[in-house]
Amino acid sequence: MTPLAPQYTRNAAAGAFDRRLLHRARGASVYIGVCAALGLAQTACVIAGAWLTASLVAGAFAGGQDLAALTPRLIGLAAVLAARALLASVQEAAANRAAAGVKSGLRRQALERLMRLPSGTRHTGETAQLLVRGIDALDAYFARYLPQLVLAALVPAGVLAVMFLAHPPAALVVALTLPLIPLFGVLIGRYTKARAERQWASTSALAHHFADLVAGLPTLKAFGRAGRQAGAIQVTTGEYRRRSMALLRVAFCSALVLELAASLSVAVVAVTVGVQLVEGGLAGQAGLQTALLVLILAPEAYLPLRGVGTHYHASAEGLAAAERVFAILAEPVEPGGDAAPHAGPAALPAAPHLPPPLRRAPTIMFRRTVFGYPGRDPLPEISLTVPAAQTTVLTARSGAGKSTLLAALLGFRRPVTGSIAFDGTDLSGLDPAAVRRSISWLPQRPVLIDGTVADNVRLAVPEDAPDAAVAKAIAAAHAPDARRRVAANGAGLSAGEAARVGLARALLRADLLDTPVLLLDEPTAHLDADTERAVLESLAPYREQRTVLIASHREAVRAIADREVAW
Numbered sequence: 001m002t003p004l005a006p007q008y009t010r011n012a013a014a015g016a017f018d019r020r021l022l023h024r025a026r027g028a029s030v031y032i033g034v035c036a037a038l039g040l041a042q043t044a045c046v047i048a049g050a051w052l053t054a055s056l057v058a059g060a061f062a063g064g065q066d067l068a069a070l071t072p073r074l075i076g077l078a079a080v081l082a083a084r085a086l087l088a089s090v091q092e093a094a095a096n097r098a099a100a101g102v103k104s105g106l107r108r109q110a111l112e113r114l115m116r117l118p119s120g121t122r123h124t125g126e127t128a129q130l131l132v133r134g135i136d137a138l139d140a141y142f143a144r145y146l147p148q149l150v151l152a153a154l155v156p157a158g159v160l161a162v163m164f165l166a167h168p169p170a171a172l173v174v175a176l177t178l179p180l181i182p183l184f185g186v187l188i189g190r191y192t193k194a195r196a197e198r199q200w201a202s203t204s205a206l207a208h209h210f211a212d213l214v215a216g217l218p219t220l221k222a223f224g225r226a227g228r229q230a231g232a233i234q235v236t237t238g239e240y241r242r243r244s245m246a247l248l249r250v251a252f253c254s255a256l257v258l259e260l261a262a263s264l265s266v267a268v269v270a271v272t273v274g275v276q277l278v279e280g281g282l283a284g285q286a287g288l289q290t291a292l293l294v295l296i297l298a299p300e301a302y303l304p305l306r307g308v309g310t311h312y313h314a315s316a317e318g319l320a321a322a323e324r325v326f327a328i329l330a331e332p333v334e335p336g337g338d339a340a341p342h343a344g345p346a347a348l349p350a351a352p353h354l355p356p357p358l359r360r361a362p363t364i365m366f367r368r369t370v371f372g373y374p375g376r377d378p379l380p381e382i383s384l385t386v387p388a389a390q391t392t393v394l395t396a397r398s399g400a401g402k403s404t405l406l407a408a409l410l411g412f413r414r415p416v417t418g419s420i421a422f423d424g425t426d427l428s429g430l431d432p433a434a435v436r437r438s439i440s441w442l443p444q445r446p447v448l449i450d451g452t453v454a455d456n457v458r459l460a461v462p463e464d465a466p467d468a469a470v471a472k473a474i475a476a477a478h479a480p481d482a483r484r485r486v487a488a489n490g491a492g493l494s495a496g497e498a499a500r501v502g503l504a505r506a507l508l509r510a511d512l513l514d515t516p517v518l519l520l521d522e523p524t525a526h527l528d529a530d531t532e533r534a535v536l537e538s539l540a541p542y543r544e545q546r547t548v549l550i551a552s553h554r555e556a557v558r559a560i561a562d563r564e565v566a567w
């Protein structure tokens with residue numbers, strides 16, 4: 001049993017039939033149709049099984065029938081039981097197919113939307129937890145809860161109809177007490193709402209904490225603080241355990257309450273029928289058969305509704321994750337963000353239909369531009385003209401906002417006040433995808449992925465870059481051999497090597513997309529003087545006919561500048 005989730009109450013009240021989930025999920029409506037058909041067949045099996053059992057027992061004990069007379073019904077009962085087992089396995093197979101399709105569809109949609117949202121607004125650990133474990137938890141919803149919901153709609157109706165024909169007073173008792181089960185379910189759901197919200201928050205906090213911890217473990221070890229984290233983890237996991245147990249208690253209690261309500265109702269039916277049997281109201285083989293039929297069918301009417309409550313608890317986590325995925329899908333994409341931001345070093349290849357780049361090397365102007373970060377004082381105001389087709393080096397002091405300024409040109413940061421213009425046109429009036437298409441960018445800390453150096457360099461362009469172009473870019477950047485393995489986050493490369501792989505990426509982009517703007521953030525930060533000189537020499541042809549903006553304090557870099565700017 002998994003912990004509950006915030007929207008338990010809302011969905012419980014609404015029958016937890018999430019239309020958005022079914023709408024988003026390709027093939028889900030077919031699956032619901034399959035569930036309904038299987039549910040009808042299962043209802044028929046329940047009724048037929050009950051009738052055959054009652055008839056067999058009444059025939060054998062009250063009618064004195066021998067084995068030969070009973071054999072056809074015995075075979076019928078065996079066939080019904082076999083059909084129930086077959087239906088259950090078909091249901092399972094259909095559920096697994098549907099769940100797999102829905103999960104991959106949701107993941108794809110969420111990833112596509114995440115690619116179009118402004119970068120840096122989500123915590124990686126939390127998002128990964130949502131897209132992997134959270135969406136996986138939808139299995140319980142599709143494989144168990146939805147079929148149970150269909151059964152809960154069909155079986156009680158079928159059973160009640162048969163009971164009304166066989167024994168109206170018993171049917172009346174069942175009809176009056178059946179609504180108690182969903183009613184109790186909704187009441188319990190309301191009670192658990194706040195607890196479920198806290199539970200989800202603590203699950204997210206745990207994922208958050210672990211992701212940060214794993215990323216920072218080498219540093220923590222170096223400073224002898226790794227051991228201390230055990231205490232912090234103990235606190236976080238303790239909190240998680242406490243909240244999970246509180247919710248599980250509620251889940252067990254709710255199962256108990258539903259069980260009790262159903263048992264009491266069945267007991268009332270049993271007493272009603274039993275009294276009639278004793279008093280002779282239900283006499284002979286037919287009477288016994290009716291009594292048995294009613295007694296066998298009564299619990300079957302409650303069973304699917306109780307199952308809905310139980311399976312809902314199991315599927316609540318998946319629904320909570322789906323709710324968060326819908327929140328991501330509803331987030332507005334950044335203006336013009338229809339294409340993925342492929343200038344980013346970790347960006348996935350975008351669609352091949354790229355907007356046209358700026359026509360030629362532009363003049364870039366910052367007019368009284370101020371950047372800010374939440375909770376921080378605004379950065380100093382900048383007014384700056386970056387001349388077209390020249391190399392400008394930004395030498396402002398550390399923390400003055402050089403990287404922020406470069407990120408702003410890609411649309412990753414927006415100025416609080418003031419403006420940025422390309423050839424006199426305000427950046428806000430340009431298509432961000434077209435602007436990014438015009439820029440080759442080396443960020444200060446290039447993000448490297450698991451693969452070879454060549455794989456990492458190839459990320460620079462949406463299409464598959466030819467080997468020769470990759471080799472040329474690697475050579476120009478003096479990056480390590482194309483076949484060298486790189487682990488996630490650049491593990492296996494020195495900081496200088498990682499920076500040169502990032503530079504090779506920017507150069508490949510400049511070669512293949514002929515980008516008129518080149519932005520380099522500390523391109524030679526970790527290099528020795530000889531390698532730095534070699535890299536800067538290789539850069540010379542790339543600087544021609546391009547507007548080049550470099551953030552660096554290095555003497556050798558300043559030496560190649562047409563202009564130097566500080567603030």
Ligand SMILES: Nc1ncnc2c1ncn2[C@@H]1O[C@H](COP(=O)(O)OP(=O)(O)OP(=O)(O)O)[C@@H](O)[C@H]1O
Pocket residue numbers: 373374376379396397398399400401402403404405444551
């Ligand atoms: N994501 C962020 N959230 C909050 N503050 C930030 C963030 N990124 C940068 N800053 C702050 O904004 C200021 C400018 O940062 P930025 O990286 O642009 O400076 P920089 O001039 O490139 O520095 P350096 O030369 O050290 O690379 C710094 O004070 C930094 O702490």
